[in-house]
């Protein structure tokens with residue numbers, strides 16, 4: 001195939017990952033002549049699901065210093081924040097997610113096309129429905145508005161999908177007006193009356209957001225929170241000195257038990273020096289992908305079964321202000337935590353009945369007007385039912401991983417087909433790459449992936465030319 005002088009690159013999904021990628025693609029000299037398309041149906045491209053402006057009380061769960069779009073310019077977001085009117089009285093320790101969404105959109109806008117024919121990135125405010133392979137080796141990205149984009153490279157940056165139904169096979173509750181399948185759906189919570197009882201499934205950062213938003217809206221009735229481990233996310237502490245990396249001690253470990261033993265040794269050593277557990281855990285962050293990849297599948301599965309819940313509580317932390325608010329609501333009895341798994345949900349007039357089974361017991365029933373599923377996104381690409389994913393999966397071009405975490409990819413993010421071969425045209429970045437790294441969700445990991453993938457596409461293009 002003759003290399004195209006102006007390769008066409010189509011990025012599907014314009015949330016954080018898609019935005020970071022097109023910005024990085026534009027910085028590659030080898031791609032100066034590339035035609036870049038960004039497909040994102042939201043009214044404003046850039047913020048994606050997490051940072052689309054909804055409610056000011058939704059805060060970022062990390063400090064601004066960790067949130068630059070560019071790995072090589074760590075102060076980029078902090079400096080932008082300093083220039084904003086809301087920072088006149090000082091930069092907030094935890095900015096709102098809506099503010100961060102504005103930052104993403106403003107940065108993206110610097111590369112978006114302003115007129116037909118200019119060199120900017122072309123944004124299509126619609127959904128991609130398929131991307132079949134053509135006989136010339138390219139892909140035809142089909143959009144819901146009828147457009148077809150013949151592309152040399154296609155990147156899936158699809159983000160997070162709403163949580164799957166927590167119980168089955170009786171799914172009648174999904175049609176009940178009091179069941180909220182998508183905790184992030186716009187206007188969802190405003191349908192809840194101030195005296196209506198609410199039950200939340202899950203106790204992670206999404207549950208914290210929902211709880212605080214309900215309170216902000218004047219909700220007064222008790223809220224029951226059902227979670228398997230019964231813990232809220234740990235709170236951030238004031239920034240302290242970093243704990244030195246001990247990755248060299250972990251590198252030879254190929255079992256969860258081995259890694260945990262080394263980790264506990266460092267926790268004890270840190271405690272003896274008066275150092276909190278948080279910096280010890282954070283010191284592992286840059287090497288988490290390598291630690292995860294060194295485990296055979298059986299060990300990865302063991303981790304998911306026994307430790308992933310605890311990991312999530314310790315790793316995905318709340319801003320202190322949020323953690324204090326949840327603690328205060330618990331003390332006054334506004335929030336009750338019920339440890340156990342939701343086994344059954346049944347419609348009962350204008351209410352829902354929920355059977356919760358704590359470990360080793362027969363279980364008990366709770367009744368609520370509203371049940372909100374905050375159980376975490378659906379990651380299993382064998383179950384994701386959007387037309388694009390279904391068509392790629394059925395064509396054998398997208399392979400879900402055996403642990404139900406995302407898609408199978410090579411080290412560059414190229415999708416592995418059902419024959420195990422890496423696609424030369426189809427790539428992904430973001431949460432879909434959890435099978436390779438386990439942690440593939442937050443800004444620091446995703447901006448790194450965006451930089452590396454842009455460089456890889458540029459290298460391939462350079463080699464083809």
Ligand SMILES: Cc1cc2nc3c(=O)[nH]c(=O)nc-3n(C[C@H](O)[C@H](O)[C@H](O)COP(=O)(O)OP(=O)(O)OC[C@H]3O[C@@H](n4cnc5c(N)ncnc54)[C@H](O)[C@@H]3O)c2cc1C
Nearest residue numbers: 013015016017048049050060061127128158159430442443
């Ligand atoms: C509520 C929430 C809060 C979070 N808060 C933080 C935080 O404070 N700090 C942090 O580091 N991380 C946070 N995260 C993690 C978050 O996943 C990442 O920071 C990042 O936003 C993920 O970016 P993404 O581009 O992969 O996904 P998204 O931002 O979800 O973007 C994916 C985009 O793809 C589009 N899309 C999907 N399918 C198609 C299709 N077929 N055609 C066209 N477009 C399509 C969607 O419309 C969506 O806008 C949060 C996540 C959530 C859900």
